[in-house]
Amino acid sequence: MNQVIDLLKNHRSIRKFKPETVSIEKVHAIIEAAGWAATSNFIQAYTVIHVKNKKTRKQIADLAGPQPWVETSPLFLVFCADLKRAQTACLYENKEMVSGYTEQFIISTVDVALAAQNAMIAAESLGLGGVYIGGIRNDPETVCKLLKIPDHVYPTFGMCLGYPDENQEQKPRLPVSMVLNDEYYQESNTDLEKYNAICKAYYQNRSNSSREDTWTHQISVMMTSPARPHMKAFLKKRGFEFK
Amino acid sequence: MNQVIDLLKNHRSIRKFKPETVSIEKVHAIIEAAGWAATSNFIQAYTVIHVKNKKTRKQIADLAGPQPWVETSPLFLVFCADLKRAQTACLYENKEMVSGYTEQFIISTVDVALAAQNAMIAAESLGLGGVYIGGIRNDPETVCKLLKIPDHVYPTFGMCLGYPDENQEQKPRLPVSMVLNDEYYQESNTDLEKYNAICKAYYQNRSNSSREDTWTHQISVMMTSPARPHMKAFLKKRGFEFK
Known part of the structure; x- marks a missing residue:
């Protein structure tokens, strides 16, 4: 439809990168673009940590999976939800958050998340992938220790970026018919079997680690075991109390 | 730096729209582009409700502020975090989520949020604003009633879109120096006064509703009163229990 939409539709996860580094000018351009995302009441409640130290990256790579690309990618950013800057704004105004x-x-x-998606798109527009x-x-506790992340901030996700050295097939997405509802919520599963078949073919035919799988099967495996049950206690300790 | 980054950096909130409608082809293109955002373990845990009914839109416009553009914008979408589709996937596999x-x-x-940001960018690339x-x-309870939103789904935010009929100045964002940290979290407030001065000038000089304000002042007002204290109970009732 246009170049921007073509770029968005060309997204795939990239985990294998050329050794070429990403210039600091590009890193700044990516973070500046991130900043132009919408933000709730102008709060801009996020911070990005640019982690270069190889030992730190190895530790994060291990706890995250292992996911070795956290260590090997030319650029590794940790995106944090950040209310500490808001707290500082309150203190600056002699008020208590x-x-x-x-x-x-x-x-x-x-x-x-909005800022990070802008960063990903800006990066992809520069020929990077991630x-x-x-x-x-x-293990968010360890990530906080390694990156000296204080209270009122939590590491939401990381992002590996670099020049792609693989040409992954695209994972087929849910059809618009299953995602877009008219007027009110209507679960539309008429296309579910068809989508399962598409995903099955994708998993069978992909060049890297082909396997037997469908969308419903994959999601049912994910959603029938406790999901990172430490998160609540971790967040509570950090000042995110869910009150 | 390139057209995509120029587009990202050109973002501003648009609340006043030309009467021109947004074609259903464009709506589909926007939602398809949304779908290409990254997704945790392929779950694609979101649904978008396209609300056209004027009475419903008026009710949502009122409870949301009032924010009359919810009623008057050519296109109004409600983005929902959706785990019900995942529950359906589990049931399909004879498992319990x-x-x-x-x-x-x-x-x-x-x-x-990632999907919505792709939608916003796709829309802006098509000459829309929002x-x-x-x-x-x-009042998420009422939104759920109006849009028949079931358990395991919550309306996260809405999005008004249309062809811009205003030329808002851009709200100046935090400088990269305050958002990007090297190696570990380091609150860098050396540029805070400067940023306050920039925001003050923006609020003084903007063509619509100019006022006296700074960033720290605005945030301190927002962050010193309880933030939608009904959210926890609402979410709990809906199956989001924070365990």
Whole structure:
């Protein structure tokens, strides 16, 4: 439809990179572009940590999976939902931040995600590719220790970026018919079998690690075991209390 | 730096629209582009409701502020974090979803935000403009009733889109120096006064509703009163239990 939409539709996760480094000018351009995402009431509740230290990256790579590309990618960023800067703004105004609300957790988590998606798109427009690393939430305590992340901030996900050295097939997405509802919520599963078949063919035919799988099977495996059950206690300790 | 980055850096909230409608082809292109965002473990935990009914839109416009553009914008979408489709996938596999984990809340909230940001960028690339409507969380119960949103789904934010009929100045963002940290978290507030001065000038000089304000002042007002304290109970009732 246009170049921007073509770029968006060309997304795939990249985990294998050429050794070429990403210039600091490009890193700044990516982060500046991230900043132009929408933000709830102008709060801009996120911080990005540029992790270069190889030992730190190895430790994060291990706890996140292992996901060795966290160590080997030319660029590794940790995106944090950050309410500490808001706290500083309050202190600057001689006021005390009211913290611990579920809503504040939503605001900061949405803010960091919108900014990160802008960063990913900016990076892809510069010829880079990458992958989000939700796996840092496997052990967020250690990530906080390694990156000296204070209270009111939590590492939401990482992002590996670099010049692609693989040509992954694209994982077929849910059809628009299953995602877009008219007027009110209507679960539309008429296309579910068809989508399962498409995913099955994708998994069978892909060049890297082909396997037997479908969408419903993959999701059912993911969603029938406890999901990172340490997250609540971790977040509570950090000032995100879900009140 | 390139056209895509120029587009990202040109973002501003648009609330005033030309009467021209957005074709259904464009709506589909926007939602298809949304789908190509990254997604945690392929779960694609979001649904978009296209609300056309004027009475419904008026009700949502009122509860969200009022924000009359929710009623008047050519296109109004409600982005929902959706774990119900995952539950359906489990049922399809004769399994029972384990629900209520904080981590699942994060996964679905990040998923819907990444998809929405792709939607916003796709829309802007088509000459549209728009604004996120976090205000639907003022009364999420009513939004759920109006849009028949079931358990395991919550309306995260709305999005108004259309052809811009205003030329808003851009709200100056935090400088990269305050957002990007090297190696570990380091609150860098050396540029805070400077940023306050920039924001002050922006608020003084903008053509619409100029006022006296700074960033720290605005954030301190927002963060010193309880933030939508109903959200926890609402989400709990809906199956998002923060365990």
